[in-house]
Amino acid sequence: MLDAIKRLREKTKAGMMDCKKAIKEAAGNVEKAIEILRKRGIKLASEKSSRVTKQGCVESYIHMNGKIGVLVEINCETDFVARNEEFRKFSKDIAMQIAAARPLYVKKENVPEGVLEKEREILAASMKDKPKEALEKIIDGRIEKFYEETCLLEQPFIKDPKIKIKDILHSLIAKIGENIVIRRFSRYQLGEEQ
């Protein structure tokens, strides 16, 4: 209970008594307590100030004299690590990877369900003559291939195709001892359709 009150205060910066009452009413559920506070019209800490908590860096890479450009945000936990040379080298490698290997998503979970369904549908339709059991296996394999092509973390590293981007990320996390997240990226190719 005390722990929940503390977390609620950290999240909302609302007064002690308000937080106590809200937590009691929400039976210890912090999210519910936030709702209760909001419904009462109690002013919560501006969402923005509570948002800007992450460290890291925004890195860019311009390829072929401006024909392709990449912007990527990579987060870590402390400003100390953000200035670390290996972290910076990793960020540069990732920007270059995105330029060369044109991923569409950071990770598997970011592929929209509709895109996956469409992909499965098209694959199935193009292999109608195959027996059903074989078909499912083939499609699963092709979907893995699809992930490898479209998801940054699943892609083979352009400088060393034997390892995947997620492997480099994981060994960097292990080495530095801080969580590191590739958060978002943009890749522009001159004249492409949006």
Next chain:
Amino acid sequence: MLDAIKRLREKTKAGMMDCKKAIKEAAGNVEKAIEILRKRGIKLASEKSSRVTKQGCVESYIHMNGKIGVLVEINCETDFVARNEEFRKFSKDIAMQIAAARPLYVKKENVPEGVLEKEREILAASMKDKPKEALEKIIDGRIEKFYEETCLLEQPFIKDPKIKIKDILHSLIAKIGENIVIRRFSRYQLGEEQ
């Protein structure tokens, strides 16, 4: 129908007969016809080659050692102009402008109707005591101000606030004699919410 077939061929580089059949099956819908072709396993031209039609450059700008990053695509008509020094200087200025003045849209027309309505609603609610005729004038003025803050082309240039970005763009177009378009941009600020 003929027009749709032509567009399908341009987009896919698939054979004439295949395109004819697919368009017929799709009742003239080009996107649907592309799907039909893919389902039949017909190899389409790589998307890349059909997309890259415009010239220009993609420029980036990284501010404060990676706390803010900008990516911007600026188009012109010929590769000759894309390599022009003034065009490049303009691109760099625009990237810096976006980093410093944080626009949300390229131009007025890009502001979604819902955003404008919301803005008007909030302004009206905050000035309920004003007489109606005065109110409308004030709101129009405030909306202009809103454009100046959020639309890149309406913003005062950071290096010379007496002129607007669109003025610099127009004089560059007049000087170079080619149409120039600021097409799209991304601005990442470390840790901000998306």
